[in-house]
Amino acid sequence: MRIEEVGATRLGAKFSDERNCSNRNSSLLPVTHSTEQTIASDRTVRLLDTTLRDGEQAPGVSLSPDEKVEIARSLERAGVSVIEAGSACTGAGERQAISRVTDLDLDARVTSFCRGMKSDVDLALDCNVDGVLIVVPSSDRHVERKVGISREENLEKTAEIVSYAKDHGLWVEALGEDGSRADLDYLEQLAEASLDAGADRFCFADTVGHAGPERTHEAVSRLAEIGPVGAHTHDDLGLGVTNALAAVSAGADLVHCTVNGLGERAGNVALEEVAISLSHVYGVETLELEELYDLAQIVSRSTGVQLPPNKAVIGENAFTHESGIHTDGTLKDDKMYEPYAPETVGRERRLALGKHTGRAGVEAALDEHGIEATDDEIAEIATRVTELGDRGRRVTDADLLAVAEDVTGDDRDRVVELLDLTATSGGAVPTASVRLDVDGEERVASGTGSGPVDAAVSAVREALGSMANAELESYHVDAVTGGTDAVVTVEVTMARNDRSVTVACSEADITRASVKAMVDALDRLLAADEQPLTPADD
Ligand SMILES: [Zn+2]
Numbered sequence: 001m002r003i004e005e006v007g008a009t010r011l012g013a014k015f016s017d018e019r020n021c022s023n024r025n026s027s028l029l030p031v032t033h034s035t036e037q038t039i040a041s042d043r044t045v046r047l048l049d050t051t052l053r054d055g056e057q058a059p060g061v062s063l064s065p066d067e068k069v070e071i072a073r074s075l076e077r078a079g080v081s082v083i084e085a086g087s088a089c090t091g092a093g094e095r096q097a098i099s100r101v102t103d104l105d106l107d108a109r110v111t112s113f114c115r116g117m118k119s120d121v122d123l124a125l126d127c128n129v130d131g132v133l134i135v136v137p138s139s140d141r142h143v144e145r146k147v148g149i150s151r152e153e154n155l156e157k158t159a160e161i162v163s164y165a166k167d168h169g170l171w172v173e174a175l176g177e178d179g180s181r182a183d184l185d186y187l188e189q190l191a192e193a194s195l196d197a198g199a200d201r202f203c204f205a206d207t208v209g210h211a212g213p214e215r216t217h218e219a220v221s222r223l224a225e226i227g228p229v230g231a232h233t234h235d236d237l238g239l240g241v242t243n244a245l246a247a248v249s250a251g252a253d254l255v256h257c258t259v260n261g262l263g264e265r266a267g268n269v270a271l272e273e274v275a276i277s278l279s280h281v282y283g284v285e286t287l288e289l290e291e292l293y294d295l296a297q298i299v300s301r302s303t304g305v306q307l308p309p310n311k312a313v314i315g316e317n318a319f320t321h322e323s324g325i326h327t328d329g330t331l332k333d334d335k336m337y338e339p340y341a342p343e344t345v346g347r348e349r350r351l352a353l354g355k356h357t358g359r360a361g362v363e364a365a366l367d368e369h370g371i372e373a374t375d376d377e378i379a380e381i382a383t384r385v386t387e388l389g390d391r392g393r394r395v396t397d398a399d400l401l402a403v404a405e406d407v408t409g410d411d412r413d414r415v416v417e418l419l420d421l422t423a424t425s426g427g428a429v430p431t432a433s434v435r436l437d438v439d440g441e442e443r444v445a446s447g448t449g450s451g452p453v454d455a456a457v458s459a460v461r462e463a464l465g466s467m468a469n470a471e472l473e474s475y476h477v478d479a480v481t482g483g484t485d486a487v488v489t490v491e492v493t494m495a496r497n498d499r500s501v502t503v504a505c506s507e508a509d510i511t512r513a514s515v516k517a518m519v520d521a522l523d524r525l526l527a528a529d530e531q532p533l534t535p536a537d538d
Contacts, residue, residue, distance in 0.1 A: 038249040041283030045248055046081035048173075048230065048256045049271055051299060052101070053084040053113045055262035058305070065097035067302040071259070072101045074298050076108050078291040080271075082254070084133060087113040088123035098127040109171060116161045121168065131171030133203070134161055138176030138190050140183065151186055158190060159197035166198035173230060173254075175203040180211035184219055191226045201228040201254065206243055209236025209266060213246035224251030232256040233269045240269030241277055248278070259299040260307060260314060272296060272313040272345065280340055293346040313345050320350040324358025327351050331360055353400055355389025358382060362400070369397065369501075370528065371404050380407045396491065398503040398520055415439060415526040416464065418519045423452040423511045432456035434515065436463050452511045460515060460522075470496035470525055472518070477510060490514045494521040499528055 085101040111131040114120035136158045137143045174194035191202040223229040231247030261270030272292045278284040296314035309316040319342035329336035362382040423432035432455035433446035447458030461468040473493040479486040490513040491504040503521040507513035
């Protein structure tokens with residue numbers, strides 16, 4: 001067997017139907033949107049993730065080889081069909097990162113982005129990729145003004161580079177850059193030239209996020225007559241998902257996306273949004289949807305780009321209910337104010353407390369913390385929670401518990417309290433020492449860390465020993481005012497024994513605010529351990 005054939009067999013397996021995911025998520029809610037769906041539920045649609053290439057081109061984002069490996073692994077868990085691991089021509093570091101990803105021997109096909117140059121293809125081959133995405137100009141703006149050649153020359157060069165890559169056993173997708181602004185007759189010629197030269201597919205690219213769904217549908221319909229077609233959409237008009245769906249309805253079967261919609265300018269179309277809308281609206285399954293939130297968090301952590309709170313699927317608020325009416329409705333019926341269950345995408349529903357919280361929300365939150373209160377007390381606690389929310393802040397678990405203790409007159413002794421904290425930084429090793437009151441006994445400990453907060457937290461853990469066994473689920477810092485003398489609010493969520501508690505603390509000193517918030521959260525969790533909840537089964 002020749003090498004090309006071995007490659008083809010291996011790659012054929014990568015695109016087998018086994019990678020198409022099960023329909024298990026769709027049973028959570030029936031899809032009953034319209035009798036005339038433009039995308040049939042038996043369509044096979046696959047996703048190409050380009051977080052590691054187009055996503056990394058977002059301003060200020062740079063991923064280390066280790067980070068690329070971690071993201072590639074989680075893309076594989078989610079069942080992405082093609083992973084564009086980078087641009088081999090970028091440099092030696094990038095090639096090392098791509099090679100690390102190809103070394104993982106994933107089920108997903110791993111590709112590199114290449115310009116229409118043999119040297120780019122050679123560099124991609126050095127990384128042992130399964131395939132390449134070859135970008136060629138398609139609009140006159142790009143053909144004549146950027147590259148400076150004629151349309152005819154561009155067709156010839158495209159055919160040449162595609163056959164070069166095919167001769168080296170690569171899977172090839174030719175992407176007509178700026179296709180949404182190209183003359184569609186010429187775009188067709190470019191697709192024909194690519195496919196005739198052996199390309200496996202052609203991709204319609206809305207490189208600058210310029211098209212609307214009608215233009216996308218028209219272009220992709222025409223290209224789909226010629227051969228297999230993909231779609232690469234950007235979100236400059238907020239139409240990334242709409243255009244991706246228009247492309248699929250016109251016949252595209254490979255959609256390029258990035259996790260969290262990361263990418264140049266306004267970003268690429270978001271992987272999670274394409275996957276959930278294809279599943280929820282059309283019953284077309286592309287991914288293991290329950291992996292999406294993990295994936296979003298891994299990418300957010302590696303890139304330093306925070307998850308916008310109001311984004312579909314991944315945003316903090318996507319499954320959080322605060323208003324009284326919505327909380328009340330949601331407590332009566334999970335689906336009352338949600339299109340699909342949060343578990344579908346690996347998340348949990350959260351009821352937040354704030355100025356809109358009503359009685360039902362407060363009662364549910366008190367229940368969650370195992371606090372008993374009379375109807376009158378609950379009404380009073382709800383009023384006070386609204387007052388706290390009125391002051392423009394989020395009401396945390398700790399605030400609710402403090403209000404509840406005040407109203408019910410249930411004084412409790414603290415288990416842990418921070419008495420004193422000293423931290424030094426700027427030297428070789430940041431160091432901190434803490435003095436804690438633990439059940440009336442004073443404990444002192446010190447610790448080191450990557451910075452003063454880290455050092456102080458390790459000192460607290462040292463002082464508490466096994467009592468500090470709790471997971472830090474989230475840690476957020478917000479500067480309340482703008483200057484270097486700003487008061488910062490640190491909000492931590494800690495979990496222990498299936499119970500989690502959120503505490504916020506505002507101070508001018510970030511280390512002190514962090515440690516106080518963490519100690520207060522531990523105090524709440526330890527107090528809850530001492531007063532076990534009555535069993536939940538009733
Ligand atoms: Zn792009």
